[in-house]
Amino acid sequence: MKHVLDFERPVIDLREKISELKKLTEEKDIDLAEEISTLEERLEKLEHDVYTNLKPWDRVQMARHPERPTTLDYVNHLFDGFLEMYGDRHFGDDPAIIGGIAKFEGAPVTVIGHQRGKHTKENIYRNFGMPHPEGYRKALRLMKQAEKFGRPVITFIDTKGAYPGKAAEERGQSEAIARNLMEMAGLDVPVICVVIGEGGSGGALGIGIGDKILMLENATYSVISPEGAASILWKDAAYAKQAAESMKITSYDLEQLNIIDELIPEIMGGAHKEIENQAEILKPYLRSSLEELSAMDNEQRLEKRYEKYKNIGAYAAIEI
């Protein structure tokens, strides 16, 4: 049984009804062709209505969809010969962040991304895609390696957040993330970040500073989960839906706020419907970003990166 989201229910119900009618036609030999085609038309319209009018909260569900493509899905479809590298060289390896070298259309790149699981066992192994400091330090090690060999870095962002655990604090979760922000700011190679699922707070940003920020249509990016915001602001996690609306967490919001550079359209009904096609949609965006960034010299690129972040935010300057 496929995982069904609440807002999709009417679409699924109608689809089931149509297939029942079809079955009836076959078994009982009654001609229902007319009814079926009316319903099919209605289904098409309904699908369009439902999927093109997604509310922020619907997109949160979409971004968290258990079948939503993960970093490894995109890596497998977009790159050749991905060779994963493990470990931070200090403490251990963190399966919640993966990284390695691969070729994108013939040219070597370093690929890094949060990795969550698609079922319970894998999720436990991946710690639900919530990294420890080792994950960020592994990512940094691989980025510095990319810098040494002059190859671009592509990161995939998909995490609820950095893991809020005792050991993570003891080993310097804050420092690990902070260090990455600063190092990524000065990395001498093109850096492209793609938000593919949930962009959860500092844990997302820890591999998320770059020249180009791309974001899938139904991905989210926020400072805290809607549930977390609701419990802080209204002392009740049940207000998550309102929080999702107020916090401006969708790709369309981020485009408007000038935080992302490209909004990548998704397959009707979400990226998980056709993973391979979704990767194909993403591909030209990666290609053009890489071409644009590779054409700049380092100084120019760093200057643009600096300006990009400098300009995020708004404020009023008053007369004193």
Place this chain on the structure above:
Amino acid sequence: MFRDMFGKKKRYNSVPSKKSRKNVPEGLMQKCPGCKKIFYRKELNRNLFVCPHCDYHVNLTAYERIEQLSDAGSFEEWDENLETTNILGFPEYEEKLEKDKDKTDLKEAIVTGKLTIGDAPAAVAVMDSRFRMGSMGAVVGEKIARAVERARKESLPFIIFTASGGARMQEGVVSLMQMGKTAIALERHSRAGLLFISVMTHPTTGGVTASFASLGDYNFAEPRALIGFAGRRIIEQTIREKLPKDFQTSEFLLEHGQLDRIIHRHELKSILGNVLDMHRTGGESNETRA
């Protein structure tokens, strides 16, 4: 009378909340959040707002901090005209800002500028936890980034005193991106060979800890400050166990190798002056690329 006012109210006794401090008449008396003893504000002030009884470091306002550290008359404020706007149109945000402006006489949760400490000049940013819990919104990020940039252009060291609950919820992802904005400014400052000192004070948490607070060439902290990434309650819920009492304190961080030193407030000015003095030559531009 005092017994009536403060006695037996156990539930107020565990956390030094803003509420309990408000119970004390402003200006005359102040209760130590550590040991609950009441002191004349004057007496506390003379002791740099360190409790004479239990050594608790009472939170300072931004201007109190500046006054304690700077050579008399040396402070020059920067960008004091920047004010917060409701970027996301978040419900009830303006009202909250107005309330804090009235309460604190500040425009935002940070004061930036230039000062000298023992004759050594430095750019400085001081957070004030009374304003929206010192949380980081666009103006806090902007003022830090501007101060760092100006410090770089004037070849000055940069010192920050953090006191923050983390991100500003009402500014959502814009608040989050201030982590990037401040880090990228500090990266340039660092690449120019300039000194950055971070002094973490109570409390320093969330996105502030995970960005500029942890990026000092020297990361210092005041004693017994709460410093951490995730909130204690969240961690306890996640791992389903009680955390030790000293978890996420300065002392805990020092023990786990996350701090260079814990500095008592009585020594802060002289140690900062010393460190600045030892880096005086570091200020010349060893910038290799712009």
